[in-house]
Amino acid sequence: MTQKVALVTGAARGIGLATTALFIEQGWLVAMVDRDGDELKVAVKQFNQARPYEFDVSRPDDVDQMMEAVLADFGRVDAVVNNAGVADFRPLEQTSFADWRRIMETNLDGVFLVSQAATPALRKTKGALVNIASISGLRGSTLRVAYGTSKAAVIHLTKQQAAELGEHGIRANCVCPGPVRTKLAMAVHSPEIIAAYHDTIPLNRYGSERELAEVITFLCSEKASYVTGQVIAADGGFESTGVGLPALRS
Numbered sequence: 001m002t003q004k005v006a007l008v009t010g011a012a013r014g015i016g017l018a019t020t021a022l023f024i025e026q027g028w029l030v031a032m033v034d035r036d037g038d039e040l041k042v043a044v045k046q047f048n049q050a051r052p053y054e055f056d057v058s059r060p061d062d063v064d065q066m067m068e069a070v071l072a073d074f075g076r077v078d079a080v081v082n083n084a085g086v087a088d089f090r091p092l093e094q095t096s097f098a099d100w101r102r103i104m105e106t107n108l109d110g111v112f113l114v115s116q117a118a119t120p121a122l123r124k125t126k127g128a129l130v131n132i133a134s135i136s137g138l139r140g141s142t143l144r145v146a147y148g149t150s151k152a153a154v155i156h157l158t159k160q161q162a163a164e165l166g167e168h169g170i171r172a173n174c175v176c177p178g179p180v181r182t183k184l185a186m187a188v189h190s191p192e193i194i195a196a197y198h199d200t201i202p203l204n205r206y207g208s209e210r211e212l213a214e215v216i217t218f219l220c221s222e223k224a225s226y227v228t229g230q231v232i233a234a235d236g237g238f239e240s241t242g243v244g245l246p247a248l249r250s
């Protein structure tokens with residue numbers, strides 16, 4: 001049987017690394033894409049079924065070269081997980097245009113570029129796109145003018161992709177993680193933010209990288225063959241909840 005190939009961006013650590021590991025457990029091959037070459041080199045060593053690709057998803061030339069290299073090595077792509085992301089929490093009035101662009105170019109431009117470059121290969125396999133947005137793209141909150149807006153745009157981009165690519169058999173879905181203790185989150189989550197998250201999450205805890213990977217790989221699998229254009233919050237119930245939760249906890 002031909003092994004399926006997943007292309008995972010931001011695969012050197014965090015949610016992307018956990019997703020790579022789970023794909024491999026499920027019998028897939030993985031193209032691990034990351035711009036952090038040092039971390040990628042270390043990460044890929046633990047897997048026999050993955051290859052590293054040091055590229056920046058926000059740069060069109062990098063993305064073209066990356067796709068060319070992945071197809072030269074594997075000959076096919078069955079799933080693309082647009083997971084690479086950067087976070088920056090700061091007040092709206094202190095967000096420079098350079099800050100705004102730095103977030104948009106990875107979180108939004110990167111998803112657009114990688115998806116577009118992978119579309120011809122995904123047409124051949126009737127493959128799947130899974131874009132990683134965030135709970136910050138579903139709900140407005142302080143300090144996330146660029147990050148939250150980039151993630152809201154990723155949610156809509158996913159629906160555009162599902163609408164246009166469905167006729168080619170390509171599915172596109174979006175996963176919105178709640179808080180997970182990765183390097184990205186810990187760089188921006190102050191003690192106050194951590195406490196606030198606990199207060200508003202029914203499951204009353206952060207999620208794990210593995211819990212996110214389970215949802216992502218499900219959406220890439222045949223088990224989700226009639227699921228497209230969906231936005232799934234894997235967030236401990238954060239998105240569904242309103243005010244008053246801590247007051248009601250026993």
Ligand SMILES: NC(=O)c1ccc[n+]([C@@H]2O[C@H](COP(=O)([O-])OP(=O)(O)OC[C@H]3O[C@@H](n4cnc5c(N)ncnc54)[C@H](O)[C@@H]3O)[C@@H](O)[C@H]2O)c1
Pocket residue numbers: 009010011012013014015016033034035036039055056057058083084085086087106110132133134135136176177178179180181182183184185
């Ligand atoms: N951790 C959380 O709490 C959380 C919550 C909601 C959403 N997310 C989203 O999940 C995704 C993964 O986040 P994580 O927490 O695992 O972060 P992380 O910082 O641990 O990993 C992100 C990886 O992406 C890579 N990367 C960043 N920009 C890149 C670029 N332009 N090109 C190639 N690689 C690039 C980094 O080098 C890093 O290895 C992100 O899209 C993030 O916004 C995370």
